[in-house]
Amino acid sequence: MARRRVDVRREEILDAAVGEVTRRGFARTRVADVAETLGVSTALVFYHFDSKQRLLAAALDHAVGRDLDRLAAAISRPGTDLARLRRILSLYAPQGSAPGWTLWVDAWAEALRNPELRTHCRTLDRQWTDAIAATINSGVEAGMFVCPDPESTARRITSLMDGLSVQATVHRRLSRTQLRTWTREYAAAQLAVHPDALA
């Protein structure tokens, strides 16, 4: 087996772990699964991560990091606050791509009993709501939005999206298009802009 530098291999393992956890869920992922997808021995995984616990925690951290990187990119791009908000909402909604909402739903359940994972989930949630709140705030100052309490509004918007995402991914009762439409409408109403402005 081709030898790698430690940091490279760690990254590889984390990518694989995120994939397996997304596929199988936290509870059903065995470290052997992760090793197998990489074509390495399970012992190697334990060489890089002391225990399964730590591996999965690191994997979630990794996934969270990726997600937040994409968020940061969406924020930093130039444009009006309206355009920025549009980008953020569109990023948050369930997409065809990785890591996917199944991972977050699974992470919530795990976080109920695992304080370390809870921290990661909370960080993720905080950063998204903070990003939305900041954008709303800035938009209000620019006279673009009307919103008495941006912080609370941001939390309600993310909550609605979380709930709609459960409908879409768990119950399979909601199309992504519908989800996006409803989110847009709600956000628009809360900010006193026309829904089409967020399309």
Place this chain on the structure above:
Amino acid sequence: MARRRVDVRREEILDAAVGEVTRRGFARTRVADVAETLGVSTALVFYHFDSKQRLLAAALDHAVGRDLDRLAAAISRPGTDLARLRRILSLYAPQGSAPGWTLWVDAWAEALRNPELRTHCRTLDRQWTDAIAATINSGVEAGMFVCPDPESTARRITSLMDGLSVQATVHRRLSRTQLRTWTREYAAAQLAVHPDALA
């Protein structure tokens, strides 16, 4: 150990199973835990339920049934549709009591990979939204609410509550009072009534 009739013992086991799953989560609940809380042998549990799979599925079904019974009671009580809606919303919001939202969050995660559990979760979701939709419909006919699409509105209301409940139970970032207030405000806005009417 005191002998019971089959149906009595089954019920007892299901109650205990719901308790253990709520406490430990689906993945970490062992049949030995359930047996232990009842002070019986694990073999007895397997005498009544063929496998752990079936036990947990039956337990979820049991919990869902209980929840829907409480819903039915709230619906059938006399009063205006406004009062009925108020009761339904208040029942849906996280309460101090059993079975509790942790169970549902856990069930969602489990449902992602287990079609049988998914059916139960979906049923629960359907019944709640249907109950809300029916109440809205009836209220619209009575000229009490204004709502162009009661079915969709009901689904948005439950979604918001689901999302807020995640905030409250997983991230622990939201008080129940706040959750109730925001839900009430949203429902009121969607139905063109004053928020205090739902308090």
Place this chain on the structure above:
DNA sequence: GCGCCTACTGACTCGCGAGTCAGTATGCCG
């Protein structure tokens, strides 16, 4: 080429938890 650090493996151990089964005991019916 010669070490030598370090990434990596095969082949284990070990405990845990699902599920089984040959029996035991309890209460009901005659």
Place this chain on the structure above:
DNA sequence: CGGCATACTGACTCGCGAGTCAGTAGGCGC
């Protein structure tokens, strides 16, 4: 009372998956 159906148990088996360890080999500095 005796007999019988059935609720129930103790003491197993068995497989699986986490974690270990004594080694092996790849690549880099010299």
